[in-house]
Amino acid sequence: MSQPSASRLIAALEEEVGATLFSRITRAVTLTEACDVPDCVDAILTALGDADHEARGAGELRGSLRIGTPISLALREIIPRPPAFVEQHPALKIELRLTDRYPDLVTEGIDVSLQFGALPDSSATARELHQPRILTTSPDYLRERGTPTMPSDLAHHSVNRQSSASLADIFLRQGGCITSVRVDRQLSITSTKASPQARSPGWG
Structure with missing residues (x-):
């Protein structure tokens, strides 16, 4: 004070x-x-x-809990889980604020935020969580552009990524070895939920 x-x-x-x-x-x-x-x-x-x-x-938890999270993460990980948590704390109100941008925790009144990628400068307390990611594409794309056999082949393919990803490189792990590949990010998507629909012959 x-x-x-x-x-x-x-x-x-x-x-x-x-x-x-x-x-x-x-x-x-x-x-x-x-x-x-x-x-x-x-x-x-x-x-x-x-x-x-x-x-x-x-005692039971009371009041409101505002959670900011990307749409895809909420659909896959958060929304299927609250029922049991809500039953344990019936006096707690949960508000999910779904957005694929980084929210302003203070001005938007968000208590907890789950985000992908590197955090912008912030004085908030943060904890790093790890979620594995995989590369996917469509059979039509592979028939048209060919199938990459090694990480360096990806440099000759079109890759769609979230627009929040700040780096042009992608990092691949095999065993204990990590390889960095500079890719052509020709298509940027603000929501990972839309990525499956983008796997057409023209996009990886």
């Missing part, structure tokens, strides 16, 4: 107890003797804190 807000709360507390709780000088703030409470009061406050913590941990 801001310094003026903290000062107002301290002033209200001092007025309530009828004593000066903080000694203020230009460069420091120290506690007064009025804050030297008996050990029994300290024990009571600790017990109250423990009881509050236990109640919150054992």
Whole structure:
């Protein structure tokens, strides 16, 4: 909180107890003797804190949980799972905000965001999750353009990717070896849900 807000709360507390709780000088703030409470009061406050913590941990979740996620990820991974979670926490309201762009967590009021690719600069707490990806195409495309037999062959093929992918390279893993290939990203798609429909003879 801001310094003026903290000062107002301290002033209200001092007025309530009828004593000066903080000694203020230009460069420091120290506690007064009025804050030297008996050990029994300290024990009571600790017990109250423990009881509050236990109640919150054992109780059901309440309020709203806003989740921002790409459409394809929601359809495949999130939407099939909530029923059991919702049954465990009937007082919790879940709102899925589906978008293939990176949302602004603060201005859009999103509590948790699941995203593909590298994160933009952010002060939010993030955890990296790994999801394997595979290359797919259609039989018609292979008949027209030929079948690649090694990673370097992909450089001569058209590859469609999400427009959020910032790199022109794709990275392939075989065993413990990772190979980087620069591909022609002639078609960019904002949603991975549309990718299967793009596997026509003209697109990989």
